[in-house]
Amino acid sequence: MKISGRNKLQATVKEVIKGAVMAKVVMDYKGDELVAAITVDSVEDLDLKVGDKVTALVKATEMMVLK
Amino acid sequence: MKISGRNKLQATVKEVIKGAVMAKVVMDYKGDELVAAITVDSVEDLDLKVGDKVTALVKATEMMVLK
Amino acid sequence: MKISGRNKLQATVKEVIKGAVMAKVVMDYKGDELVAAITVDSVEDLDLKVGDKVTALVKATEMMVLK
Amino acid sequence: MKISGRNKLQATVKEVIKGAVMAKVVMDYKGDELVAAITVDSVEDLDLKVGDKVTALVKATEMMVLK
Amino acid sequence: MKISGRNKLQATVKEVIKGAVMAKVVMDYKGDELVAAITVDSVEDLDLKVGDKVTALVKATEMMVLK
Amino acid sequence: MKISGRNKLQATVKEVIKGAVMAKVVMDYKGDELVAAITVDSVEDLDLKVGDKVTALVKATEMMVLK
Numbered sequence: 001m002k003i004s005g006r007n008k009l010q011a012t013v014k015e016v017i018k019g020a021v022m023a024k025v026v027m028d029y030k031g032d033e034l035v036a037a038i039t040v041d042s043v044e045d046l047d048l049k050v051g052d053k054v055t056a057l058v059k060a061t062e063m064m065v066l067k
Numbered sequence: 068m069k070i071s072g073r074n075k076l077q078a079t080v081k082e083v084i085k086g087a088v089m090a091k092v093v094m095d096y097k098g099d100e101l102v103a104a105i106t107v108d109s110v111e112d113l114d115l116k117v118g119d120k121v122t123a124l125v126k127a128t129e130m131m132v133l134k
Numbered sequence: 135m136k137i138s139g140r141n142k143l144q145a146t147v148k149e150v151i152k153g154a155v156m157a158k159v160v161m162d163y164k165g166d167e168l169v170a171a172i173t174v175d176s177v178e179d180l181d182l183k184v185g186d187k188v189t190a191l192v193k194a195t196e197m198m199v200l201k
Numbered sequence: 202m203k204i205s206g207r208n209k210l211q212a213t214v215k216e217v218i219k220g221a222v223m224a225k226v227v228m229d230y231k232g233d234e235l236v237a238a239i240t241v242d243s244v245e246d247l248d249l250k251v252g253d254k255v256t257a258l259v260k261a262t263e264m265m266v267l268k
Numbered sequence: 269m270k271i272s273g274r275n276k277l278q279a280t281v282k283e284v285i286k287g288a289v290m291a292k293v294v295m296d297y298k299g300d301e302l303v304a305a306i307t308v309d310s311v312e313d314l315d316l317k318v319g320d321k322v323t324a325l326v327k328a329t330e331m332m333v334l335k
Numbered sequence: 336m337k338i339s340g341r342n343k344l345q346a347t348v349k350e351v352i353k354g355a356v357m358a359k360v361v362m363d364y365k366g367d368e369l370v371a372a373i374t375v376d377s378v379e380d381l382d383l384k385v386g387d388k389v390t391a392l393v394k395a396t397e398m399m400v401l402k
Binding site for chain 5: 202205247
Binding site for chain 2: 135136137138139153154155156173175193195
């Protein structure tokens with residue numbers, strides 16, 4: 001299966017914090033920190049936990065550029 | 068100035084393709100390719116060109132996780 | 135592989151229109167029309183064409199509700 | 202009034218879960234499940250409750266395609 | 269009809285530029301310029317033209333804050 | 336530093352509500368109300384509080400138009 005989303009970043013889960021609806025997933029990506037805010041349902045569906053090898057996915061239209 | 072967006076990746080512009088309204092900006096981040104779809108106006112406002120040192124910015128709510 | 139994005143709709147491609155940077159992908163989902171604006175690169179990477187069975191994916195944070 | 206957002210899905214609310222800031226709205230859409238993460242303020246403003254007939258709205262630029 | 273999207277700004281269309289797939293809609297809001305990138309289909313569906321009174325709509329999860 | 340995001344709205348913080356993961360930031364923008372849902376981490380990183388002069392940032396691809 002291929003995904004249209006252009007940005008696929010191989011990362012490792014460092015921290016998972018769950019709220020009532022949303023969860024924060026902190027990842028390490030080549031020494032930089034990534035943070036995704038996804039639903040708690042997704043965290044449970046993927047059984048996300050510290051140390052997991054994951055892919056952070058971002059659509060090209062969601063990425064800004066600063067210079 | 069600080070930005071609420073959590074994901075800030077230092078990258079180098081590799082390619083800029085302009086359409087009538089949208090432009091594609093391809094960047095290199097530590098050997099990975101990042102792709103942002105931004106307006107042509109933004110490309111011109113930032114004077115984006117190959118070799119530029121930039122920061123790719125993504126809000127935490129726009130990032131998915133695959134496992 | 136599992137994806138955190140909560141909304142996954144099985145659809146069939148009805149039309150693909152390519153611009154210079156962005157492409158429009160029109161899909162049929164049980165008689166309703168879905169429209170995705172993705173990069174031309176993605177269309178080519180997935181080799182999207184009329185009749186393809188695909189999945190439309192939307193993150194929960196990107197969906198509004200009207201009543 | 203017309204809305205530029207291309208994807209308008211007629212659905213029925215199945216569940217509403219409120220957190221401190223964000224709420225999860227689960228809907229039935231032709232037998233498939235939709236999940237929207239919206240603010241608690243929006244849930245209260247629309248008085249969303251189980252059984253409500255609603256429209257899930259998604260901008261074309263927010264929809265990915267998997268194949 | 270009510271919309272969950274929290275940010276609704278009454279604006280006036282100043283310019284509409286159409287590409288093959290995407291269009292740029294520039295609006296005036298109390299002297300500030302707003303820019304929306306929507307599909308050409310939406311521009312035609314809403315028959316958007318200079319001088320139109322419109323509402324710019326943004327979901328709370330799509331807004332960043334700088335300080 | 337310049338940002339590709341086209342919509343930069345000078346606003347004043349009126350209210351900050353923190354949940355476990357997400358926070359709501361209500362702002363005044365020329366007499367209208369803006370609401371941003373950002374992470375609690377961002378609120379703390381920017382030290383956001385009532386009365387702060389801030390800029391609300393929205394990418395053009397995230398803005399819809401109603402007519």
